[in-house]
Amino acid sequence: MIQLWIAMASFSSALIISPGPGNALLAANGASFGYRRTLPFLFGFDTANLVLSLIYGFGLVNIFERYPSSYQVFKIAGVLYIFYLAYKFFTASTSSSSEAQKAEPMGYRDGFFVVMLNPKIHAMFPLIYSQFLDPNGSLTAQVFILTAIFVVLCLICHSIWIAGGDLIFRRFQSAGQQRAQNIFFGVMVAAVGVYIFLT
Secondary structure, X not given: OHHHHHHHHHHHHHHHHOOXXXXXXXXXXXXXXXXXXXXXXXXXXXXXXXXXXXXXXXXXXXXXXXXXXXXXXXXXXXXXXXXXXHHHHHHHHOOOHHHHHHOOOOOHHHHHHHHHOOHHHHHHHHHHHHHHOOOOOOHHHHHHHHHHHHHXXXXXXXXXXXXXXXXXXXXXXXXXXXXXXXXXXHHHHHHHHHHHHHO
16 A cells, blocks of 8 residues: 555656646746745645545546536636636736736635646546555545645645746846746746647
């Protein structure tokens, strides 16, 4: 059983830390507001991971298997929300310098909905649970243990993205540099939305 959990941790780490719309937003917020001010977004982000892990572990996978079209609904909703977030970056890039100084980082609710509407996450959990649940063990105990492992890995990997954004972009302080940075992240997030829509 321990070996199975270690394998799950290695597998999940690669999936969690890979580029995606959520990680791009974590880096963008870290770059714009620093690690500490991005914590509410991070906590919302990984609260949603906790909730989804438990929901999938206890049965939502069966719904997607019985009604495949429901996955497409999640996918489209997620793409629309990603485009909305890209729009927020673009509008921030056209703000005056005084407005930019008043800008606020994305909060707990934003982080929660980014994950809930992220198709990458909804593809990840069925894969994890189909590969790493032991049918001979207690399902309830395994779901809680796998969820705990997953959420701890999320907090570590997502913190790396925030810190990386903060470290790389912290020197871009002028109004023009801030606008360029917001445009860059807006294009990146929008591109992810287009990619998800087309796949």
